[in-house]
Amino acid sequence: MDEEADQKRESAVAGEVTEWLGKLKRGEPGALEKLVPMLYGELRRIARENLRRERAQHTLRTTALVNEAYLRLLGGGPISVEDRSRFFGAVSRAMQRVLADYARARRRKKRGSGQAPIPLEEVEPFLSEQQAEEILALEDALARLEKLDHRAAKVVRLRFFAGLTIEEIAQSFQLSERTVRRDWITARAWLRKEVAADLGIMSVLGPEERQGR
Amino acid sequence: MAEDPHDSSGVGDGQVTPSATGDWRRLQDAFLELIELEPPDRPSALESHDPALRRELIAMLGAHGDEGELEVESCLLGEPDNPFDAMDWSIGPYRVVQELGRGGMGTVYLAHRSDVYEQEVALKIMRWGFGDGELEERFRRERQILARLDHPNIAQLLDGGVSDDGRLYLVMQKVEGLPITAYCDQRRLDIPARLRLFCEVCEAVDFAHRNLIVHRDLKPSNILITEIGGKAQVKLLDFGIAKLLEEEPSDQTRFEVMGTRSEAVDKTRSEAVDKTRSEAVDKTRSEALWMTPEHAAPEQILGRAVTTATDTYALGILLYELLTGERPFSAAGLSRSQLEAVICDRPPTAPSLAVRSHSPAEEVARARSDSPLKLARRLRGDLDTIVARALAKEPERRYGSARGLAEDVQRHLTGLPVLARPDSLPYRLGRFVARHTWQVAAGVALLGLAIAFTVTTVRQSKALERERDEARVERQTAEQVADVLVELFEQANPSHTPDGRKLTVDELLEQHSDQVIQRLEDQPEVQSRLRHMLGRVHFAHSRYDKSRELYQQALAQRRRLAGPDDPLALTVEHDLAVLARELGDRARAEPLLRASLEAHRRVYGEVDESVAQCMQDLAAVLPVDSPEKVELLEAGLVIRRELEPEPSIQTASSLNDLALIDMWHRRLEAAVDRFQEVRAMVERLLGPEHPHALAVKGNLAAALMKSGSFVEARALEEELLEQKRSAYGDESMVVVKALNNLGNSSANLGDWEAAEDKLRRAVETSRKLVGDDHWLTVNSARNLAMVLELSGRPRDALALLDRSAAARLDKEPTEEPFFANQRAALAMRLGKPDQAVRDLRRILDELKELFPEGDYRVAQTQVKLGEALLLMPDEADHRLAREAAEHYRAAYAFQTLDPVRAEAACGLARALARLPEPQAVEEARQLFDDCLGPYQAWGLVHPDTRVAVSRAAEQVLGGADASSSSPTRPDG
Structure with a gap:
């Protein structure tokens, strides 16, 4: 890979992100729609890069984008990525929060009846209505899962919101792949079940006798 | 948007209570163990867990597969990782040139073989390797068998193996083309042209079958049409590949085998994305268990043997889609388990109906160079029948071979009569009843409807043997009625309601029955039968006015059509009499039932099941102390014993009625004996857990209670409660009823404490499940109020009653008198008899109007x-x-x-x-x-x-x- 081109692209994206973050702050319509996918894609790419370079015994650079984005996203100083697990933990939580905020915004917009429609749909919504509802249900379910099993919840977060693979999670957290996979499979099924129940996608199991008179 | 500062991210170091973690581990172990099992072994494994865990596990199993996937997951996980992202790499002698397409678990590349000769191939790489030498060996062996499958319409498997880093790859002949459905739509092929292409597909499949290779995963994306010299040619991809992969562990080894659709890939990205989304359901799973349900045959869902008949089924799905533009079973709005249940139980809507009712009818028809109406007409009859035969739930009911299917389609094309026959009426009714057991259980008369109808049909065709033609007409109309009814009930499918909710039977009847009847205006034979049947259904749902109206219309119509001794007219008259009885109008019901008994005797002779039934129904209207009541029941019993080699459920029901009379006359020993006999019969006929068996057991408990065997009786009630609990779980209305009964028995024993406990649980569960305003909640609440009243807490009773009344009377204002009645009793206890008198006088006037x-x-x-x-x-x-x-x-x-x-x-x-x-x-x-x-x-x-x-x-x-x-x- 051409590092110079990489850096160029990154700073271009970083510039764009900064610009849209500004617009978001000013309450400009469509900013969130624009930002979320941009940040999401970038964060995941960075996360991936991080690992790849690590594997290739490179030191991870804190890119301009990471600085820009995280300064705002996390409301703190530049992130130290020496602690890789901490870095990914932060990424996954931040992304979850971004997505949930986004989903709530969508929901508000949808329920904001009576008002003139906000003209932000020039941009294809990042999440469909269903997906937005799922994100919110998932947020609740994850909170419950966290109480049941912290590690399983973490694995799901890393997988869903930092885009790490099973293998990558295992590496970054010094766990066996088997353990991570077991957590992932169980937690995923559990969460799907919870989300489905929450959204009223009822299963036909346990047919209840219908009462008639 | 601040990061949680405490998240130090050492995974596993969270503050979790040990018990919660313990529960999770238990769940995890149990779940992972389960998904390793074959589906048929799961139920017994589930048995070993307690009900709460079991329910959780079942729900998780349902969510585990692809169909449980949340929409947002694809968005979160995005394009899967692929180490082969960068081009310009080789695997074996193949040099990868370009990515052609990718799906969930695999990617298809265009590759060159460059070592010996230049050849363009499609290279498919699975994300996950086997990591298992034995399976790799097996894979090599199977692959060689497949490589010998040489047919012009089957894309040849050229090579395959395991790469150095353990990834599985397959090399196939590169095919450029469109999926068959897309091709037909694009060219606007009419039905005959589509059928001809379909026959080619069948022939190719048949060739493979004769080489003992089953495809297992036939679907449009695996059936491409290429144009060679302007002529369409079928190419089947991925023959036998599903089997190659079948023994892999489930979760990590799904393999998406994509069509090598270079055309599609060249199209715009967004279109490709749309395509991916709409074809997300096209995902192939290697294990039957993880098959995409929309394409899966019932035996695949049930984990039974996969044979060539499975491919025949898949061809049926394909034919359906080619004809109607839709698949017979759609995942839309259904959970995976719902969809699976539908596939295993419900016949597909006939193609001729599907093209009329599905949304873009115009568009579908236009793609077939037809108008919607013409298209429907073209499909009705032969093609409906052929599709139904190919899609039969039982493999042995399908065409014997893919060629057989093709030949029937050919016969249709050349105007010859097709060999497939529609399913017989008893078969369909049987399936219908099996399918709707729970709905049927709701309205017992509905079950009676299907059974009585079968009986009537058989009986009638016997009676009219001398007039064969007439019998045939009867049977045909009966079948038509069954179709209409089944269609009516299919509307309860959530995918047919705008908000995806399941229609209740009541709503269904309300919304559709008149309209369905209207449609049959020009077929009085069918219309009258349908009126009668719907009358029965309304009856079962306590809509008596509607029921009577339908009966009367049906009766008038039957008499016009067939005279007063028409068997169906007799049945309708009888039902009208039963209706009068149910409304409590004994004075009217009794002469009607007597007349009905006489008429049945005249038409069917003395020894006939219908006569026994008439006797039983007449007996039911007579006062319990009437000697004639017993005589009638005993006469009916004699007839039944005469007719039946083994006691039937009807005989059991006669005996049950007699036992009830014994109980009334306080011949309690006789009653207990008879109930015990009935119980043995019913348990033998239907099994000890059948609702009827439980009902008889309840009667026995009541008889024991009355005969003073309190302990024994209560033990039975407790047993009943446990049986129902284990069958339905704690949270079920059946259990609510059992709690209610046990509460009442305890109350009758004067055990107020136990009574209060049981009734309170009944009320609370019922509230939770069906709400405060449901009649069963109200029922138990009123019983509880009575217990509170009798145990000296009239104020508590009053509060409870007021809450119930507030909830209930909004919905059912006519029930006010019953509440007022009980309130008046409480007023007496609270020393306000004047208030009670005032209320009761008013209520009495109201009730006398009603009853x-x-x-x-x-x-x-x-x-x-x-x-x-x-x-x-x-x-x-x-x-x-x-x-x-x-x-x-x-x-x-x-x-x-x-x-x-x-x-x-x-x-x-x-x-x-x-x-x-x-x-x-x-x-x-x-x-x-x-x-x-x-x-x-x-x-x-x-x-x-x-x-x-x-x-x-x-x-x-x-x-x-x-x-x-x-x-x-x-x-x-």
Whole structure:
């Protein structure tokens, strides 16, 4: 890979992100729609890069984008990525929060009846209505899962919101792949079940006798 | 948007209570163990867990597969990782040039073979390797068998293997083309052209079958059409590949085998994305268990043997889609398990109906160079039948081979009669009943409907053997009616309602039955039958006016069509009589039922099941102490025993009725014996867990209770509760009913504490499941209120009752009298008899409007009113006592239900005892001797009665003493 081109692209994206973050702050319509996918894609790419370079015994650079984005996203100083697990933990939580905020915004917009429609749909919504509802249900379910099993919840977060693979999670957290996979499979099924129940996608199991008179 | 500062991210170091983590581990271990098992082994493995965990596991299993996937997941996980992202790498002798497409678990590349000769191939790489030498070896072996499959319409498997880093790859002939469905739509091929292409597909599949290779995953994306020299040619991809992969562990080894659609890939990205989304359901799974349900055959879902018949089924799905533009079973709005249930149980909508009812009818028809109506007509008949045969649930009912299917399609194309026959009526009704068991259980008459209908059909065709043609017409119309009915019930499918909710039977009837009947205006034969059947369904759902209207219309229509002795006219007349009986109109019902019995005797002869049924129905309207009632039941029993080699469920039901009479006559030993006999019969016929078996057991419990075997009776009720609990889980209305019954038994035993506990649980569960306003909640709440009242807590009872009334009366204002009735009783206990009298007088007037005299609801109110009147200070002329006597006398004269009648007798005796006239006191004493004595000797367990009996005994004897006539003090 051409590092110079990489850096160029990154700073271009970083510039764009900064610009849209500004617009978001000013309450400009469509900013969130624009930002979320941009940040999401970038964060995941960075996360991936991080690992790849690590594997290739490179030191991870804190890119301009990471600085820009995280300064705002996390409301703190530049992130130290020496602690890789901490870095990914932060990424996954931040992304979850971004997505949930986004989903709530969508929901508000949808329920904001009576008002003139906000003209932000020039941009294809990042999440469909269903997906937005799922994100919110998932947020609740994850909170419950966290109480049941912290590690399983973490694995799901890393997988869903930092885009790490099973293998990558295992590496970054010094766990066996088997353990991570077991957590992932169980937690995923559990969460799907919870989300489905929450959204009223009822299963036909346990047919209840219908009462008639 | 601040990061959680405490998230130090050492995974696993969270603050979790040990018990929660323990639960999670238990769940995890159990779940992972389960998904390793073959589906048929799972139920027994599930058995070993407690019900709560079991329910959780079942729900998780349902969510585990692809169909459980949340929409947002694809968005979160995005394009899967692929180490082969960068081009320009080689695997074996193949150099990868370009990515052609990718799916969930695999990617297809365009590759060159460059070592020996230049050849363009499609290279498919699975994300996950086997990591298992034995499977790799097996894979190599199977692959060689497949490589020998040489047919012009089958894309050849050229090579395959395991790369150095353990990834599995396959090399196939590169095919450029469109999926068959897309091709047909794009070219706007008409139905015959589509059918000809379809036949080519069948021939290729048949060739493979004759080489003992099953595809297992036929679907449009695996069936491409290429154009060679302007001529369309079918190319099947991925033959046998599903099998190659079948033994891999489930979760990590799904393999998406994509069509090598270079055209599609060249199109715009967004279109490709749309495509991916719409074809997300096209994902292939290597294991039957993880098959995409929309394409899966029932045997794949059930984990049964996959054979060539499975491919035949898939061809049926393809044919369906080619004809209608839709798949017969759509995942839309259904959970995976729902979809699976639908596939295993429900016949697909006939293609001719599907093209009319599905949304873009115009568009579908246009793609077939037709108008919607013409298209529907073209599909009706042969093609409907062919599709139904190919899509039969049971493999053995399908075409014997893919060629057989092709040949039938050919026959249709050349105008020859097709060989496939529609399913027989008994078969379809059987399936219908099997499919709707729970709905049927809701309205027992619905079950009766299907069964009675089958019986009628058989019986009628026997009776009319001499007129074969007529019999055939009957059968055909019967089949049509069944179709319409089945169609009507299919509308309950959530995918047919705008909000995806399941229609209730009531809504369904309300919304669709008139319209369905209307549609049959030009077919009076079918229309009259349907009216009758819908009449029965409405009846089962307590919509009596509608039911009567339909019966009457059907009857008039039948008489016009076929005269008064038409068998169906007889049945309708009988149903009208039963309706009158159910409405409590005995005076009207009895002569009607007698007439019906006579008519059935005349038409069917003395020894016929229908005659036995008529006898049973007439018996049901007769008073319980009528000797004729017993005679009729016994005569019916004789007929049934004569006709049946083994006792049937009808015989059991006759015996059950007789036992109930025994119970009423307090021949309790006989009743207990008979119930035990019935119980044995029903358990043998239907199994001990069948609802009927549980009902008989309930009767037995009641008989035991009355015969004083309290402990035994309660043990049975408790057993019943446990049976229902384990069958339905704690949170089910069946269990609510069992709790209610057990609560009532406890109340009858005077065990207030247990009664309160059970009834309270019934009320709480019922509230949670069906809401405060449901009649069952109200029922248990009223029972609980009664227990509270009797155990000396009238205020609590009143509060409970008020809550119930508030919830219920919004929905059912006509039930106000029942609440008021019970409230009045409480008012008496709280020392406000005047209020009770006022309310009860009003209620009584209202009830008399609603029900005939002698109805137990009227009688109950009369008894209560009498009691309240007796609590008031009387006038000098004993006006109130006289009024009370009048009410009691009315209740006593008409009522046959024992506790109420006993109360009426007690009350009457008490009222008369207050009057100054000597003849009144004499009558009171007479009543006591004639009636109260025996009632008391019976040891009536109803607490109300017991209280009333002792109070009356006191007062009557006191009154008699006061009038200084010689007292005869009865025992007890």
